[in-house]
Amino acid sequence: MPGGYIELTEAELWYHNPGPVQSAFQTFHKEQCNILEKGFELVEKQKLNIPIGAWAPEPELKQYGFINKEIQTTLLK
Numbered sequence: 449m450p451g452g453y454i455e456l457t458e459a460e461l462w463y464h465n466p467g468p469v470q471s472a473f474q475t476f477h478k479e480q481c482n483i484l485e486k487g488f489e490l491v492e493k494q495k496l497n498i499p500i501g502a503w504a505p506e507p508e509l510k511q512y513g514f515i516n517k518e519i520q521t522t523l524l525k
Contacts, residue, residue, distance in 0.1 A: 466474060499513035500520055 498516050499509060501517045502510045502514040504510045504513050
């Protein structure tokens with residue numbers, strides 16, 4: 449719909465030190481994401497770094513990190 453607004457929140461799936469299999473998967477995934485964005489105008493992205501685990505000194509990031517660790521643990525089971 450023209451003039452519409454969609455907001456999506458997604459976890460980043462890119463690993464910082466991937467092996468060869470993960471690198472190939474990341475390349476494929478990025479290509480697919482680029483295809484899916486075609487046709488949208490004014491796509492705005494915002495990137496937030498959220499830790500995995502409650503190690504951050506800032507209280508808010510500590511809480512986000514704890515929640516993120518629980519989500520990752522659940523997804524990987």
